[in-house]
Amino acid sequence: MDNLGLQVERVTKRFGSGDTEVVAVRDVSLVVNPGEVVLIMGPSGSGKTTLLLMLGALLKPTEGSITLDGLELSAMSERKLPDVRLRHFGFIFQDFNLLSALNVLDNVAFPAELTGVSRRTAREKATAVLTELGLGHRLRFPPDKLSGGEKQRVAIARALINDPTLILADEPTANLDSSHGHETMRLLREITQKRSRSVVIVSHDARIKDIADRVLWLEDGQFMKAIEMATDPICGMAVEREGAVAGVREGETYYFCAKGCRDEFLAS
Amino acid sequence: MTASPVFAPFRAVASAVRLAFRNLLQDRLRFALSVVGVGLSLMLILFLIGLRAGALRSAVVYLDNAPGSVGVFPPGTKSTSAGSAQFLAPETASAVASTPGVARVTPILLTLGLADLHGKKEVIKLIGYDAALGGGPWSLKQGREPVADDEVVLDRVLAGRHGLRVGDTFEIGGRRPTIVGLSSETSSWTGSYVFALRTFVEAVVLAPGGASFLLVTPEPGTRISELSARLQTLEGANVVLKGEVMANDREAVAGIFDRVLLLMVGAAFIVGALVVGMVIYTATNERRAEYGILKAIGAPGGVLYRVVASQAVVAASIGAVLGVGFAYGMGWLVMAARPQFMVIIEPTSIAVALAAGFVMALAGALFPARAVARLEPAEVFRR
Numbered sequence: 001m002d003n004l005g006l007q008v009e010r011v012t013k014r015f016g017s018g019d020t021e022v023v024a025v026r027d028v029s030l031v032v033n034p035g036e037v038v039l040i041m042g043p044s045g046s047g048k049t050t051l052l053l054m055l056g057a058l059l060k061p062t063e064g065s066i067t068l069d070g071l072e073l074s075a076m077s078e079r080k081l082p083d084v085r086l087r088h089f090g091f092i093f094q095d096f097n098l099l100s101a102l103n104v105l106d107n108v109a110f111p112a113e114l115t116g117v118s119r120r121t122a123r124e125k126a127t128a129v130l131t132e133l134g135l136g137h138r139l140r141f142p143p144d145k146l147s148g149g150e151k152q153r154v155a156i157a158r159a160l161i162n163d164p165t166l167i168l169a170d171e172p173t174a175n176l177d178s179s180h181g182h183e184t185m186r187l188l189r190e191i192t193q194k195r196s197r198s199v200v201i202v203s204h205d206a207r208i209k210d211i212a213d214r215v216l217w218l219e220d221g222q223f224m225k226a227i228e229m230a231t232d233p234i235c236g237m238a239v240e241r242e243g244a245v246a247g248v249r250e251g252e253t254y255y256f257c258a259k260g261c262r263d264e265f266l267a268s
Numbered sequence: 269m270t271a272s273p274v275f276a277p278f279r280a281v282a283s284a285v286r287l288a289f290r291n292l293l294q295d296r297l298r299f300a301l302s303v304v305g306v307g308l309s310l311m312l313i314l315f316l317i318g319l320r321a322g323a324l325r326s327a328v329v330y331l332d333n334a335p336g337s338v339g340v341f342p343p344g345t346k347s348t349s350a351g352s353a354q355f356l357a358p359e360t361a362s363a364v365a366s367t368p369g370v371a372r373v374t375p376i377l378l379t380l381g382l383a384d385l386h387g388k389k390e391v392i393k394l395i396g397y398d399a400a401l402g403g404g405p406w407s408l409k410q411g412r413e414p415v416a417d418d419e420v421v422l423d424r425v426l427a428g429r430h431g432l433r434v435g436d437t438f439e440i441g442g443r444r445p446t447i448v449g450l451s452s453e454t455s456s457w458t459g460s461y462v463f464a465l466r467t468f469v470e471a472v473v474l475a476p477g478g479a480s481f482l483l484v485t486p487e488p489g490t491r492i493s494e495l496s497a498r499l500q501t502l503e504g505a506n507v508v509l510k511g512e513v514m515a516n517d518r519e520a521v522a523g524i525f526d527r528v529l530l531l532m533v534g535a536a537f538i539v540g541a542l543v544v545g546m547v548i549y550t551a552t553n554e555r556r557a558e559y560g561i562l563k564a565i566g567a568p569g570g571v572l573y574r575v576v577a578s579q580a581v582v583a584a585s586i587g588a589v590l591g592v593g594f595a596y597g598m599g600w601l602v603m604a605a606r607p608q609f610m611v612i613i614e615p616t617s618i619a620v621a622l623a624a625g626f627v628m629a630l631a632g633a634l635f636p637a638r639a640v641a642r643l644e645p646a647e648v649f650r651r
């Protein structure tokens with residue numbers, strides 16, 4: 001199938017009408033391939049959250065269509081949406097938003113239980129994901145006994161439990177210090193790449209640019225320019241293609257963090 | 269293999285209920301308050317119903333223990349509680365006695381009287397009976413039955429309340445009888461029983477030879493319906509089966525009781541529902557964000573509805589059990605302190621209370637649950 005992944009076609013979202021009309025998202029198109037990590041940045045009020053909500057089928061676009069793995073979300077009835085959200089999307093929120101009454105394990109197992117698997121299976125799956133995220137020793141902890149970084153990893157585990165096609169995160173690092181934020185996002189990238197799952201992150205946090213395959217800049221409801229990322233083949237750093245040191249070898253273009261790396265690469 | 273479609277819905281319900289439990293237990297104090305609130309309101313309901321049952325029981329306790337199965341009343345009368353001023357003439361009694369199939373006639377002269385017990389007036393039910401024909405106290409705890417005019421058997425609880433003992437006297441209807449015995453099972457807050465010879469009561473009510481009603485014991489093998497038909501032909505006799513009389517007596521008491529009772533039970537019910545509602549409402553509101561998350565991750569509105577409703581049901585069920593316990597305790601306390609009040613908690617009223625607790629829970633949870641089910645998941649992203 002060639003329509004795997006997420007296809008956003010000419011999506012517009014208007015709130016209100018007449019004098020009070022706000023066009024939060026304006027004629028936006030976007031394709032997110034399986035396994036790709038896309039970061040959407042932009043100033044406050046530019047429509048990032050609105051776009052993310054539409055991608056996650058939490059908000060209906062005024063115009064345009066959104067398709068996930070061939071499933072047209074924008075045309076779906078309200079009754080079917082919960083199940084689609086449950087099985088095809090994983091949400092990560094700024095405030096972590098764990099269920100305070102449940103321990104770590106049950107928080108993560110809950111969405112699996114909602115799909116109708118047995119409690120045991122759900123807990124086994126949850127244990128596996130949590131262990132993968134380095135939380136194997138925190139299974140019985142109540143959320144309020146965790147650090148911010150740990151909470152966000154629990155939230156990631158919860159988003160991953162039903163093996164969704166697309167992970168959506170709104171300001172996932174806003175409540176974390178920079179090193180934790182970066183580390184957490186790196187972990188998210190690692191796990192989703194292993195499973196070939198797509199991630200769309202909305203953030204102000206420029207420090208997580210390097211974990212993204214692509215950075216989009218949203219302004220006034222529209223993408224301004226695509227910031228394409230590349231990995232320096234020598235030092236492994238993520239660099240923006242535009243403005244980076246480039247070098248061509250065997251007809252292919254490579255991007256580097258500095259001249260030193262390019263020279264080393266071309267010499268090898 | 270894992271997602272068996274048959275069990276899936278039950279599993280989703282189970283996890284909703286589990287979450288409800290955890291949510292409830294997170295704030296123990298609030299949980300305890302809601303449980304106690306429901307418990308107290310159900311206690312009140314059970315207690316009131318028990319009081320009614322007790323009053324109905326004491327309305328018929330005399331007839332239930334008196335001999336005979338067919339009653340003969342003055343025309344137009346068919347219950348003892350009417351407190352009628354009409355009396356059956358002595359000739360009617362003898363006519364009934366000579367009717368074929370009648371083994372025994374027990375004439376009873378019953379009147380409500382005002383007794384002056386050491387300066388305090390109390391309404392009593394004065395029963396005049398013939399020692400030889402029955403209808404006297406069935407459970408004598410002390411002393412003996414009256415054998416002469418101006419001798420009475422007094423209800424034990426009534427006597428106790430006024431510090432009266434066997435050998436003491438009190439005033440009634442301008443006479444001063446002596447207490448010769450104390451009976452049990454004869455107390456009631458609508459008027460306890462006092463037993464005297466019929467001749468004594470005749471003097472009090474100024475109706476020589478009269479009877480309020482006759483209790484007829486048929487001869488063995490007599491068909492009650494045929495006997496009733498024969499008796500009905502007698503001049504000035506209104507024949508009513510004793511069972512019917514008891515039903516009428518119960519109804520008369522229920523008629524006084526039920527309107528007030530219904531009002532109070534309704535109020536207690538509303539208070540209970542409000543307690544559940546308020547607790548569930550605040551608990552739900554506090555977790556708005558969490559419920560929004562649940563919706564965003566794909567929990568359908570029905571699951572959220574269930575989480576909220578089960579919290580109410582769990583709180584109300586535990587409250588209901590507590591309420592039943594409270595009601596027994598309260599009934600016991602009341603009967604120990606004020607024995608004239610009989611509180612009977614029947615299994616059916618327990619079932620009613622439990623059902624009331626359940627309905628209370630659903631009523632209380634209705635608004636919070638609906639609010640949550642309608643929550644916009646997109647809201648979680650904006651704050």
Ligand SMILES: Nc1ncnc2c1ncn2[C@@H]1O[C@H](COP(=O)(O)OP(=O)(O)OP(=O)(O)O)[C@@H](O)[C@H]1O
Pocket residue numbers: 015016022023024042043044045046047048049050051
């Ligand atoms: N429900 C709504 N009704 C009316 N206007 C809305 C609604 N939601 C968003 N908007 C408007 O749409 C625009 C985009 O909002 P959005 O929340 O998507 O921005 P954002 O890029 O996520 O901002 P931030 O970085 O501050 O989170 C804003 O002008 C906002 O006021």
Ligand SMILES: [Mg+2]
Pocket residue numbers: 048049050170
């Ligand atoms: Mg936003």
